[in-house]
Amino acid sequence: MTPPAPLPEHSLTVAAVQAEPVPGDVAGNAATAARLVDRAADAGARIAVLPELFLPAYHPPTLAADPTGTDVAAAEDDRVDDARLDPLRRAAWDGGTTVVVGAAVRHPDGRRTISSLVFDPSGTVRSAYDKQHVWGGERELFDAGRRGATLLVGDWRLGLGICYDGCFPEHGRAAAADGAHGYLCPSGYLAGSEHRRDLYYAARALDNTMYVVFANAVGGADPWRFNGGAAVYDPEGRPLARGADAGEEVLVATLEPGALAATRAAHTMLADRLPDQGLPRTALRG
Template identity: 45%
Template sequence: MAGPGLAGACHDQGVTSLLVAAGQAVPTNGDPAANVALAADLTRRAGARGVRLLVLPEAFLTGYDWAAFDRVRDTGQPRVETLEELTEPLRAAAAEAGCAVLVCTPLLRGDDMRLTTLVVRPDATVEAAYDKQHVDRLELPWFTPGPRGPVVLDVEGVKVAPAICYDSRFPEHAATAAACGAEVYAVSTAYLEGSTRGRAVSLPARALDNGMFVVAGAALGTCGDRPVTGGSCVLDPEGHELATLGTEPGLAVAELDLDLLAEVRARQTMHADRLG
């Protein structure tokens, strides 16, 4: 899945733009079926606006909640072997909307549970595409870190690198993806009340340091008794906001100008000048 090089444009040369959305809504903690239906609704709404890539928050299919993670262990679901059945409504919505969806869920593989980005494509397929590599210490009672190394997906001829929340706090995670051709850093994230400084600093820095667009779907709801604060956004390759949400459900929609990306990379060569 990794692509070549960093200099200039890496997308298909006939592709000049991509309409994207970062989505957020309040999930039902511990109810994957209800949250798949919620993701399907967001997908249809995004498709009605012409969106071709929708990025949803961290752990969206269960809710970002400790008790919900316990329930995954207790019920044995979601599990990689039953993904197609679980996501059928979302796969149908993606096909109807003509929109690729990146949605994060806790996912069991044997005895391991990982935080996984699923890619649901307009051909109604689903793939467990990426596992969170940097697992926060609060999450370690439940989750195993995923294998190291970048994953770069092709979406409408544009190179997209998935990331999950804490991954984005580590500059080398985005830098490695950019070095493998990524043009969009697609982050599924969750910020508990009191932890939003990371969103304000890290996401623009990842964009600016690597000349990449950032599309971040941020969770709403509660984790136990702590609010989860939203703040989904789309950033340009210099870290400027193209679209953003506060604490309300909705879609942050923006068009990614890939000619601008090539221009920024030609003008600001930090990523190309990185030492060794």
């Protein structure tokens, strides 16, 4: 059995952002992100989550043609020092906001990853998590991440995932097993994927009785046109806030310890989970 994780004592207001970045324009997209983070902070959000690869834009032709211009460099301690990100750094500082935003990161050992940068309210920027499940043609451009990560904001533990990671129940469960109260997923879902977009992250919430914050890109030109639908899900998988399939939005919701506690008291999957998940198995002939 998984031991129960201590619950937070205080509520946490979060923002899930959907917006359209410009392919290859890291500085311009950082300025756009800063504007959206200002909106989130004005609405009371202490943490804002923006889409996958938002800083360079999720546009594989541009990411392939200009890796130097689209990547940011991480140091050995995972810190990122890039002047193009200064507007977003200032927005995090001014708003007292923790920002999670997608980037293409070049590591000291030469690896290139789809990553989440975390801007803390002091202005420090770190490459916090590298996407572990790379999808389709991403494998031609990026290396897979090697480990999970949990972000601490106040007394909340928030697991980090990126897009395709959320399609794997085990990924969200690993975050929950580490004590996560929520799961933050910058993503890039293409037009036509609305059913899966709306199913996966609600399921990860209910699977693990934790909040899920899902951010997604919008706009772009086919075949790289994205479908919005950013959302914050409660621990039973119900949307507290959901964006439209098009248009820029900053969706703000408050995560409540009482709702988390009540859901986990009523739905005890985390405590009741078997360590071997039904192994060994018996084969029956029909």
